[in-house]
């Protein structure tokens with residue numbers, strides 16, 4: 001795997017860093033000892049903090065560079081060209097969301113994005129079909145940038161491959177056969193891509209994190225006041241997320257992005273540490289930040305954790321591009337609780353009461369549609385006016401997908 005960086009051992013880093021795991025310690029056929037270490041490190045990371053940095057995945061660096069480059073090229077198009085594929089035209093929540101039109105925790109996010117999923121025809125639905133089946137359908141592609149379609153579909157396919165390997169490792173890390181989850185993902189697994197650009201808080205804007213957010217307020221410090229909301233604190237709704245970060249860079253000047261190889265400062269992606277603070281997810285070259293979503297938390301009976309995270313806006317004169325890939329089962333799948341070994345079951349704390357603002361549904365399509373309806377209210381109004389929001393869901397929180 002020539003494009004992957006040097007090979008650190010599977011190990012948990014200190015409290016202020018995410019653990020770094022090398023997938024070759026799992027896939028290498030002669031690495032039996034490494035493999036056990038890898039599974040132990042994976043299990044530890046998925047419990048706490050629920051996030052890790054994954055290297056050794058074999059995704060060619062040419063492809064990761066290409067997806068970042070086409071993302072930048074798209075975001076640099078004139079607004080009118082981007083709005084040609086605005087997501088309000090799509091009942092499948094595909095296409096461009098302009099700055100401030102996505103809502104998390106009831107507040108606008110200071111990011112623009114394109115949502116892309118597996119390219120499938122829209123379904124012909126009857127009145128009794130569940131509304132989440134409307135999520136399947138074609139993407140919207142920018143006419144001005146045909147290479148975006150090619151790069152995005154290649155990236156979706158490649159990340160789907162890595163996700164399947166990791167799903168097998170996850171089953172094994174829970175003391176189950178590696179193919180335990182294969183039936184869940186065998187038919188029409190759902191791969192979703194968000195190409196994202198974060199911009200600084202406009203001068204004088206009041207947009208910022210709410211100081212009363214649970215994770216911010218837990219230690220009594222107003223750490224969030226005045227910090228721009230790139231994306232507000234949320235848990236991912238799906239099964240597994242892979243984020244490719246390009247770091248925070250100087251904004252475009254005179255037609256060129258200066259110094260394309262050396263991002264500056266913190267990445268802005270922050271993971272709740274469970275004690276009221278945040279762990280900065282560094283932009284590690286060649287690594288994906290991987291995290292557990294709500295569906296997988298539920299399937300593991302909360303042994304593995306979907307952890308709250310957010311992106312803080314870049315400083316003035318800077319921007320940040322990232323690519324988030326979400327992997328989940330087919331929409332009609334209902335995740336059964338996994339038959340965990342007794343030793344692991346004994347480690348699960350007593351059931352926490354469900355969050356009334358964020359019920360998690362075991363039915364995957366229902367849970368996915370819940371996130372979309374609250375994070376993209378304009379699409380919801382245009383295409384889902386006939387669908388009542390799921391009981392208990394306030395129009396707040398969520399990161400889509």
Ligand SMILES: O=C(O)CCC(=O)C(=O)O
Nearest residue numbers: 196243269311322324399
């Ligand atoms: O851009 C990032 O680094 C993370 C994005 C994210 O958390 C999300 O879209 O769910």
Ligand SMILES: [Fe+2]
Nearest residue numbers: 235236309399
């Ligand atoms: Fe997220």
